Amino acid sequence: MAQVSRIPLIAGNWKMNLDHLQAIATVQKLDWTLKDARHDYGAAGSEVAVFPPFTDLRSVQNLIAADKLDIVFGGQDLSEHEAGAYTGEISGAFLKGLDCTYVLIGHSERRTLHGETDQQLARKFSSAVKHGLVPVLCVGETADDLEVHGPSAVPVAQLRATLAGVTGTPNFVIAYEPVWAIGSGQAATPDQAEQVAATLRATVAELLGEETADATRILYGGSVKSSNIAGFMRQPNVDGALVGGASLDVTEFASIARFQKHVGT
Ligand code: PEP
Numbered sequence: 001m002a003q004v005s006r007i008p009l010i011a012g013n014w015k016m017n018l019d020h021l022q023a024i025a026t027v028q029k030l031d032w033t034l035k036d037a038r039h040d041y042g043a044a045g046s047e048v049a050v051f052p053p054f055t056d057l058r059s060v061q062n063l064i065a066a067d068k069l070d071i072v073f074g075g076q077d078l079s080e081h082e083a084g085a086y087t088g089e090i091s092g093a094f095l096k097g098l099d100c101t102y103v104l105i106g107h108s109e110r111r112t113l114h115g116e117t118d119q120q121l122a123r124k125f126s127s128a129v130k131h132g133l134v135p136v137l138c139v140g141e142t143a144d145d146l147e148v149h150g151p152s153a154v155p156v157a158q159l160r161a162t163l164a165g166v167t168g169t170p171n172f173v174i175a176y177e178p179v180w181a182i183g184s185g186q187a188a189t190p191d192q193a194e195q196v197a198a199t200l201r202a203t204v205a206e207l208l209g210e211e212t213a214d215a216t217r218i219l220y221g222g223s224v225k226s227s228n229i230a231g232f233m234r235q236p237n238v239d240g241a242l243v244g245g246a247s248l249d250v251t252e253f254a255s256i257a258r259f260q261k262h263v264g265t
Pocket of ligand 1: 221243
């Protein structure tokens, strides 16, 4: 596969934490903390994204636009529907209207707690693309899956199911998040992450062609901290991280985002 330069992405999934006032303070502090790193490393650094709760998005949008902050943001989920009698749901059009760049699709908590199926996630993926959002498709195996099928089988099956009806050259991101590593403090090893990321990239190449596979960013997620990010960023097929718990601590998240891939240490 051709060596291309993909801009690394460090994404913070806030889950159901931080209200809109806390969101404003957090994004302001994050921007401030990142400024030095940007000064040191320039434009070659990582793109930094946050995924706040829906009720924070308007505040985050206003702050980022008013102060021209170099931080992007997205929704934690979207509806597969356009509009109508779907109480509690948020459409891709609404997210796009708030200037979201990204949307998470199929986070393991959505799959487990809300019973989201691969078929439903395929529809959400299409809806995101249709509305000009970049889907961040989360895939990953449970501890049982790992024992029975090995590390790649379930994430690859989830990816195949979501991309089944996809054609053309969609702009999307994959987050490989082993379920056993999320919030457990027990991250995968960089070698494990690289092995699965390489298999996921080969699957994208098979389904959508080499060019799309080369352009698609693959993140690792699951207990990422400033103390272990270096190992992941050294892997050729790992293009950044999806960070949960550690993204709520601005200093810690900024330290993760600061770890530039091109620094290579
Ligand atoms: C996540 O929820 O996407 C995640 C990776 O969580 P944590 O970093 O807390 O393991």
